[in-house]
Amino acid sequence: MDISIDFLAAKDVSAAARILGAAFVTNPNSIAIWQRQGEAEKAKQAAIFRLLKLERPYSKVLVAHDAEELVGVLNMAPWPRCQMKGRDTARAIPRLILIAGGGVFRGVMARAAKLQAVWGSHDPDRPHWHLGPVGVAPNRQGRGIGTLLMRRFCSLADADGMPSYLETDRPENVPFYERFAFEVMDEAVIHGVTNWFMWRDPGGTA
Numbered sequence: 001m002d003i004s005i006d007f008l009a010a011k012d013v014s015a016a017a018r019i020l021g022a023a024f025v026t027n028p029n030s031i032a033i034w035q036r037q038g039e040a041e042k043a044k045q046a047a048i049f050r051l052l053k054l055e056r057p058y059s060k061v062l063v064a065h066d067a068e069e070l071v072g073v074l075n076m077a078p079w080p081r082c083q084m085k086g087r088d089t090a091r092a093i094p095r096l097i098l099i100a101g102g103g104v105f106r107g108v109m110a111r112a113a114k115l116q117a118v119w120g121s122h123d124p125d126r127p128h129w130h131l132g133p134v135g136v137a138p139n140r141q142g143r144g145i146g147t148l149l150m151r152r153f154c155s156l157a158d159a160d161g162m163p164s165y166l167e168t169d170r171p172e173n174v175p176f177y178e179r180f181a182f183e184v185m186d187e188a189v190i191h192g193v194t195n196w197f198m199w200r201d202p203g204g205t206a
Contacts (some may be wrong), residue, residue, distance in 0.1 A: 003071070003145060005152045008061035013054050015070045016063055020053075021046025023135030029169040032191035033111045049133060053077075062152055064136075064145050072136040074149040076156075079165075082130030083120050111191060118190050119167055122197045129157050131166040150180050157202060164200040169193050180204065 008016055024030050025042040034041040053075045054061055064072035123130070131153065136145045157164045166177065174184060174196050181204020186197045 002066065003148055004065045005062055005148055006065065008054065008063050008073075012063060012070050013050065016054055016061065016073045017046040017050035019070065019073050019137050020049040020133050020135040022138050023141075024049070024133060027169055028193040029115060029190070029195070032193050033108060033115065053133060056081075060156075062149055064149055066140070070137075071140045072134075072145040072149050074134045074153055075132060076153060076164075077130045079123075079126070079128045079130060082128075083116075083123055115190050118188055118195070122167070122186055122188065124163075124165055124199065126163075128163040128165045128199075129153075129160070131164050132168075146176070147179075150177075154180050154200075154204070157200070158204075161202050163202055166198050167195055168198065169195050171196075174198070 021042045021044075025034075025037045025045050030041070030045060031037055034044070053059055054073075056077065058081045059075055059077045062074040062076070063070055134146060134149060136149075153164075164182070166182065168174065168177065171194070177198055177200075180200065182198040182200040184196050185199045188195050188197075
């Protein structure tokens with residue numbers, strides 16, 4: 001592989017959203033919220049990531065390319081804009097209703113709101129880069145692409161002298177992030193799913 005890591009270009013936003021939708025539709029939190037993991041949920045998950053992450057002006061998004069093919073995405077947002085609040089939330093709700101669908105909106109959004117509330121209560125109240133989502137195209141996972149994205153992220157965070165924070169709902173992700181000097185600071189069960197909250201001080205080995 002000849003993987004290059006760059007910042008997201010406007011022409012790649014749709015492809016980046018599709019990768020995140022496909023990578024996350026099988027995550028425990030996503031299954032608990034949507035209660036399905038089909039093509040429709042994959043598309044809705046992609047649209048939500050595009051709206052809430054990739055199109056937010058203060059996010060930085062790294063992408064991995066193999067030649068011309070986009071194969072991985074990493075989103076990082078600065079504290080305190082990493083959590084949706086107030087005006088940002090109000091502006092997003094009409095589009096979220098359209099994405100989720102009227103018939104399932106109330107249940108899906110209630111479950112999503114609970115997840116976000118618990119996540120928000122754990123988010124440290126001090127400057128940091130908030131990492132996530134991080135996703136690799138399902139047919140390219142296990143080939144080191146996530147590692148390359150994380151190395152670039154850590155180098156950027158260290159250059160800023162900024163700590164980093166993330167949430168994960170996959171137990172296998174905990175040792176992966178520990179390789180980059182993240183440490184578990186807390187955990188919580190949400191909709192029956194264990195979520196881990198992890199912190200990294202700048203200058204950790206990666």
